[in-house]
Amino acid sequence: MNIREEQVEEMLRHHKSLIVVDEEFQKKLRQSFESGHAAINKKRKSSWLKKFALPAISIAATIALIVSSVVMQPPTHVDAASLTITNQLSFLNVSMGDTAGIAEHDNKLYVSVKDKGIYVYDQKGFKLITSEEADTLRLNENGDKILFSSHGTILMHDLTTGKTTKLLKSDSPSVAYTQPDWVDDQTILLSESQSGEQSNLYLYNLQTKQKIHQGTGNSPSFVKDMNAIVYEHQNQLYTKTLSNEEESLIDQGHSPQVSPSGYYVTYLKEEPNGAENVWIADLQRGTTKQITTNPMQAKTKEENTQLKTEPVFQYSHPVWNTNSDSIYVIKQRMQDSPEFKQVMRIDVTTIKMTAEDTVTRYLQALITRDDDFAKSLLVSPPDDILTYSNPHPVGFQITGQGRENGTYYVDAELYLADTARPYYQVTSSRYWLLPDKNGYKIEKIMEQDQWIATAFTEDGDIGESVILQQKQTSEKKELFSMKDINQEWLGDGKYRFASLAYQPNADKMYLSLQRIDETTNTSVLLLTYDISTDSFALVDHVTEVNGSTNPVVSSLTVEPDGKALAVDFTLEDPSGPSTVVYELSNQKRVKLHSQLTDTQVSRMYSFYWERGKLFYHVQSNGQTIMFHYEVK
DSSP: OOHHHHHHHHHHHHHHHHHHOOHHHHHHHHHHHHTTTOBBSOOOOSSSEEEEOOOOOBOOOOSSOOOOOSSSOOSOOOOGGOEEEEEEEEEEEOSOOOEEEEETTTTTTEEETTTTTEEETTTTTTEESOOOOOOOEEOOOOOSSSEEEEEEEEEEEEETTTTTEEEEEOOOEEEEEEEEEEEETEEEEEEEETTSHHHHHHETTTOOOEEEEEEEEEEEEEEEETTTTEETTEEEEEETTTTOOOOOEEEOOOOEEEESSEEEEEEEEEEETEEEEEEEEETTOEEEOOOOOOOEEEEEOSSSSSSOOSSSSEEHHHHHHHHSSSSEEEEEESSTTOOOOOEEEEEESOOOHHHHHHHHHHHHHHHTTTTTHHHTTBBBBBSEEEOOOOOOOEEEEEEEEEEEEEEEEEEEEEEEEEETSSEEEEEEEEEEEEEEEEEEEEEEEEEEEEEEEEEEEETTEEEEEEEEETTTTTEEEEEGGGSSSHHHTTTTEEEEEEEEETTTTTEEEEEEEEESSSSSSSOOOEHHHHHTTTEEEEEHHHHHTTEEEOOOOEEEETTTTTSEEEEEEEEEEESSEEEEEEETTTEEEHHHHHHHSOOOOOOOEEEETTEEEEEEEEEEETTEEEEEEEOO
């Protein structure tokens, strides 16, 4: 191995070190391989060449704010118990700085990060709007003003002018004003707390500065069209009509927020085992519905307590979106670092999911590792959840559906790749479904076929040929070798096979070749190969990315219908954006960092393909955020 090749390997090792590897999964995976699954490479029991058996459930990280796989319809006013949960996906990882509050308005999410400030997130980027941090956030009906509390003071930020105004500040360090909510543009609700005393609720007029006492409690939330408030007092939720002060009990719980429609309230409620979940209550009809699951797990640390189990998750700050059809909540795994949290979106509707919707949601959860939601889509969910490390899912596609002997089925392909290595796998499966009160649940998954494309030799080294194996036919064939590639493209350079992809429905290969000459700058060749005509086509010869020379390809994936390639480059400057989309039909080359505005990008890498959209990660200001690019 020459010096240049060692440098390439070091850059790829650094890139792979940023990917979380589940060691327990790797152990289980090796055991499943060794129990009888045939392999191309018999000398490396845990290599990339093993046939990857699709686990019953493998599900993690983030997903975009706007996901259009299932057309959502805002719920009309029905009993809370009649609402259907059609999606439950985490899309924003906060890994540096505690997430203190969230709010949504018209597909824009506002996030407060401790010691950093308030950010706005949409498909244009992740932008700091004020350095003031917030405990809670509320937007007015027009979406142009943010009401929030910070260190016992009530403030308002005008999104039009960019000006932040202090509305109410205590003269005493023992008094704090918190948890504000809008009544109208001139009136707000708030909670006033004093050391050692119960919190009091007030209506506060922004013009006259007058406070009107509304009783004791916390977390006031205004009910539209009812002239009432919902609040929490001693872990009980109440509604109170402002005109006659009539009160009624809703449920046990805390942290309530009323939907903009005024029909429902979302809140957190503790179960007898100590686990908290997100709930919805109907304010007029009195029905309730639990909308998250929170299983118990064994504690990993010795503590002075008789309890040996704890919840998997801790939820906080549930809030509604503008249309009253989604709830956003902060979610943290109890055994993760306290600084690491996720923002999760839960979609609710009155429409039941179709069989295709169910499989689509399951595959999304499979890729994003939203364990609890994926398990809810299975008739018999397993106790243990397997998670992917490498090879990992990079896309999926629904390929058909039908009915056989009265039972519905959906066919789908799942695509897996290995980071920075010439390995690609396509697994075709049939999902059998049974009717359920929310639509359908998956009864069983049966693998139909599998293709593995690789350039690994039986010794586990990167070889000079690309091999394709199909499981159903037991056929393994060499497609081409390095010497078959046009020498005009290669010149006098030394290349090796890097990331590649295979498209079964078109019988095409997509590949990258990494130049590794010792005395020459690195570069990357991107090619397509048509198996039926035994012909190559040059997509691009990449010598620099964003002004940075010596690019190293770390990932290449293909849109399931072959419309586009997504290529991740590792650069000598590790802070540079590095994902490029090649639209093959119109020869368009798109640098994804150019799609974002006012966003400081420290890292960027592709995640997965779905229905003509590439979902990709961006690391910005210590957070990991999901965006998407749609191929035209």
